[in-house]
Amino acid sequence: MTNEEGWAARERLRMIEVLLWWRGWVRRTDLTECFSISPAQASSDLQKFLQLNSSAVNYHTARKRYEAGEAFSCVVHEPQWEEALALLPGSIPERRSSAAQPDESAHAVVDSVQPLRRAVKENVQRRVYLALRGKQSVEVRYLSVNSSSRRWRKIVPRGFGWDGHRWHVRAWDVEAAQWKDFVLGRMEDCRWPVAVDEEPQRDLDWETFVTLKIKPNRKLDKEAQEAIRLDYGMGANGITLRVRKAMELYWKRRLDLEGDTKVIERLECDS
Numbered sequence: 001m002t003n004e005e006g007w008a009a010r011e012r013l014r015m016i017e018v019l020l021w022w023r024g025w026v027r028r029t030d031l032t033e034c035f036s037i038s039p040a041q042a043s044s045d046l047q048k049f050l051q052l053n054s055s056a057v058n059y060h061t062a063r064k065r066y067e068a069g070e071a072f073s074c075v076v077h078e079p080q081w082e083e084a085l086a087l088l089p090g091s092i093p094e095r096r097s098s099a100a101q102p103d104e105s106a107h108a109v110v111d112s113v114q115p116l117r118r119a120v121k122e123n124v125q126r127r128v129y130l131a132l133r134g135k136q137s138v139e140v141r142y143l144s145v146n147s148s149s150r151r152w153r154k155i156v157p158r159g160f161g162w163d164g165h166r167w168h169v170r171a172w173d174v175e176a177a178q179w180k181d182f183v184l185g186r187m188e189d190c191r192w193p194v195a196v197d198e199e200p201q202r203d204l205d206w207e208t209f210v211t212l213k214i215k216p217n218r219k220l221d222k223e224a225q226e227a228i229r230l231d232y233g234m235g236a237n238g239i240t241l242r243v244r245k246a247m248e249l250y251w252k253r254r255l256d257l258e259g260d261t262k263v264i265e266r267l268e269c270d271s
Helices: 007-023 028-035 039-052 081-086 122-133 222-232 245-254
Strands: 057-060 065-068 138-144 149-162 167-173 178-183 187-190 209-216 239-244 264-270
Touching (some): 007 028, 007 039, 007 065, 007 081, 028 039, 122 138, 122 149, 122 187, 149 178, 209 222, 209 245, 239 245
Antiparallel strands (some): 138 187, 149 167, 167 178, 209 239, 209 264
16 A cells, blocks of 8 residues: 655656656556565555546556556646656756766766866865854854965855855954955865954845846847747746845856846846
């Protein structure tokens, strides 16, 4: 008997639906091989799924499998594109270093542009994280690109930010007496966290949210603008994003709102 309330059973039912939605069919052996369950349990799972979702699912006697028709819909889970890619050969490309060779498998049908791995030292990650959790200060030996320097900096971490490529820590720079973003990968070393000497000022840019309203670039012709709306799922009035003011720059870079060849543009920024 399959109890859909149990976590393991829900995972098996979810797999049935994923295979029916993306591959179009499912067999009992899919379950027995993936979850190491008995054929009887797999049959029970399939019957339970049909009770929950019988939309356009039929058993094909000759092929000995359940097949989903055009009208099939999902009720157990929300379909995700990553599920479909995982079912294809060559679907999960390894993250490549600069010296790595591309996957040259003749049967691979999926490839992607992967960002180069941003290395962060484990002791740095741990100590900066502990400093943030404990509301403490920490000294890091930081290599700065802007100032071309390598020196110890005393910071008070207050948040982490992901810009789509790398992690940075939002922290109070004790020496400069201001809030800055420090790239974790540029921290060469890190000392053990200690109590703060003086509580930093409030980080208003982190606490404040702004509204970004974006739409297709008005310089594009009508068809190109419609293509951008379709690509980004924009309505007639564009897209509205609510983001932290401290993260606005990264959103603009990610959306190419600063480039001369941008295809979308920011309309306004309201607090």
